[in-house]
Amino acid sequence: MQILGVDIGGSGIKGAIVDTATGDLVSERHRIETPQPATPDAVADVLARLVIHFNWSGPVGCGFPAAIQHGVVRTAANIDQSFIGTNIDKLFSEATKCTCYNLNDADAAGMAEIRFGAGAGQSGVVLLVTIGTGLGTALFTDGSLLPNTELGHLYLENGKKAEHYASDAVRKLEDLGWKSWGNRFNTYLSMMEKLFWPDLIIVGGGASKKFDKFKEQLTIEALVKPAAFLNQAGIVGAALHAESKLG
Ligand code: BGC
Numbered sequence: 001m002q003i004l005g006v007d008i009g010g011s012g013i014k015g016a017i018v019d020t021a022t023g024d025l026v027s028e029r030h031r032i033e034t035p036q037p038a039t040p041d042a043v044a045d046v047l048a049r050l051v052i053h054f055n056w057s058g059p060v061g062c063g064f065p066a067a068i069q070h071g072v073v074r075t076a077a078n079i080d081q082s083f084i085g086t087n088i089d090k091l092f093s094e095a096t097k098c099t100c101y102n103l104n105d106a107d108a109a110g111m112a113e114i115r116f117g118a119g120a121g122q123s124g125v126v127l128l129v130t131i132g133t134g135l136g137t138a139l140f141t142d143g144s145l146l147p148n149t150e151l152g153h154l155y156l157e158n159g160k161k162a163e164h165y166a167s168d169a170v171r172k173l174e175d176l177g178w179k180s181w182g183n184r185f186n187t188y189l190s191m192m193e194k195l196f197w198p199d200l201i202i203v204g205g206g207a208s209k210k211f212d213k214f215k216e217q218l219t220i221e222a223l224v225k226p227a228a229f230l231n232q233a234g235i236v237g238a239a240l241h242a243e244s245k246l247g
Helices: 040-053 088-096 105-116 168-173 178-196 206-217 230-246
Strands: 002-008 012-019 030-033 060-064 100-104 125-131 135-141 144-146 200-204 223-226
Touching: 002 040, 002 105, 002 230, 012 040, 012 230, 030 040, 040 060, 040 088, 060 088, 060 105, 060 230, 088 100, 100 105, 100 230, 105 125, 105 135, 105 144, 105 200, 105 230, 125 178, 125 206, 135 178, 168 178, 168 206, 178 200, 178 206, 200 206, 206 223, 206 230
Parallel strands: 002 060, 060 100, 125 200, 200 223
Antiparallel strands: 002 012, 012 030, 125 135, 135 144
């Protein structure tokens, strides 16, 4: 089946048509700058433009950087506060005239990695951490997702919120080298290990492309792998989510 997958991020809104049987993109990826301020109506407008770009009339899956409960946005760490309480399944469907199914962006990336990527065939507990503007997490047991885990918001023993200490945005802001940032990320993963004892941790998001530059810093016992899809996972996983909702 083909579904339009969309990854809604703080700087760009990216979409592509996905073959859900293989996880392949069957179109070019198209990116539109995230409008500023990224209000619900402004984002809905960009989605409508993406749908027109692809001349699309089928279902749409969207990964969105917040906890999404039954289509309603519950948190707004790195997005416009006016999203809180908005039913984006409804808003985006009305704006695009396509049925839109939304889920958390890290959950979307995790779904792609578990089905086709670094977590394929892995039983037990798998944690995916996406490193970007925030720290997103997706937690699976035997391939089943526990949605909206939001573990980037935990406080570390040093008193700092994890995503304010070890995100890619912080690395850039504080001009940290990969080694010193890698040590910070290792502090975060050590806490994840002590709390969840994952069999596998998958590192996704923009920074996963540089995995070789910080992998030596990671001292935890669990196996840690970079995401196989790199930055494409959110688009593919959003399409898989929409397919699962179609029944
Ligand atoms: C948000 C999460 C999101 C993550 C990555 C965090 O700030 O709370 O919902 O998954 O950023 O975008």
